[in-house]
Amino acid sequence: MTLDPRQWFTELSPETGSAFALEITEKLHEEQSEFQHIEVYQTTRWGRLLVIDGCIMLSDRDNFVYHEMMTHPVLYTHPAPRRVLIIGGGDCGTLREVLKHSEVAQAVQVDIDERVTRVSEQYFPALCEANADPRAALRFADGIRYVEDAEPDSVDVIIVDSTDPVGPGEVLFTEAFFRGCQRALDRHGLLVQQSESPLLHLESVIKPMYRRLRAAGFVDVQTLQFPQPVYPSGWWTCTMASKDRLIGGFREQAAEDRAFPTRYYNAAIHRGALASPELLRQALATL
DSSP: OOOOOSEEEEEEETTTTEEEEEEEEEEEEEEEOSSOEEEEEEESSSOEEEEETTEEEEETTTHHHHHHHHHHHHHHHSSSOOEEEEEEOTTOHHHHHHTTOTTOOEEEEEOSOHHHHHHHHHHOGGGGTTTTOTTEEEEOSOHHHHHHHSOTTOEEEEEEEOOOSSGGGGGGGSHHHHHHHHHHEEEEEEEEEEOOOTTTSIIIIIHHHHHHHHHTTOSEEEEEEEEOTTSGGGEEEEEEEESSSOOOOOOHHHHHTOSSOOSSOOHHHHHHHTOOOHHHHHHHTTO
16 A cells, blocks of 8 residues: 555544545644634645634635525525624625625624634635725624624624534524524524534434524524535535514525626525425424
8 A cells, every 4th residue: 555645634524424635735824722723724726724623614715605605695585684793704704795785784793713813814815805894893702692682673684604513613503592693683684504414414403403493483494505515525504594484585686686796606596505405305394
C-alpha cells in the first residue's frame, strides 16, 4: 500500500458512520475562543474552509447555496419583511443575503462568539461585505437571552443560522426557544432554521423540531431541501414555521424580478424546495 503524501482535512461523523475529507495545502488560522475551537484551512479546489469544533461550517466554493436558501425563501414568503433577526450566523453570509432585500429596514445578527465574525472578516471578506450596511446591527451576545428579552411582535422574520444541535447549539432546538421566537414575531411572522440532513437526521432532528414548533404555537411548518456538498450526506434542509397561516405560496413575481444576482436561488428552485420526497412526506404527515 502506497501512502498518500497529500494533506487532508477529514470530518468524522461517528454517529452516522461516515466521513468527509477535503485536500488542503495549509492551515491559515487556529484559535480557541471563549466558546469554541476555530480553524481556517486553504484547500486545493474548494477555496478556504472554516471549521468550528472539528466540524465544517463552510467553504468558499459552495456556501452560496446554504446562505441563499436560509434567506431568500423565507423573505419572499413573508408579505413585507422589514425587521429581521438572525440568531447565530457569525460568518455573516446570511446577513449579506438578507440585506440584498431593499425592503429590509433592519437586520440584527446575534452571535455569542465575536471571534467567528472577526476571523470571517479576515479570511472570508466577501461574506462580510454587508457588515457596514447602516441597516445591519451586530450583537455579540447570547441569542437565547436576546429572544427572551425581545419585545412581543417586534420582528417579522427570525433566521436561526445555528451549528448542529449539540453543545452550544442544542438550546436553539428546544420548545422553550421556539416559544420565545413565537412571542417575538409579529402576527405574520416567520421563522426559519437549518435542520440538518433528511437522510441522516430525520428521526433525531427534523421530527422533534416539528413537534416542538407546533407545541410552541406555530400554525404551519414546512421543510425545504437543497444540496450542500460539504455537510454530512450532501443533502441538507431548513425548516420554516409560520405564526398565523399556512406556508404555501410566496411572492413569486418578486422572486423572479429580484434586483440582485443569485447563484442558486430562483423562483423555480423555491417551488421545488417545497416538494417533499416520500420519506419526508410520510414521516411528517401525522406530526
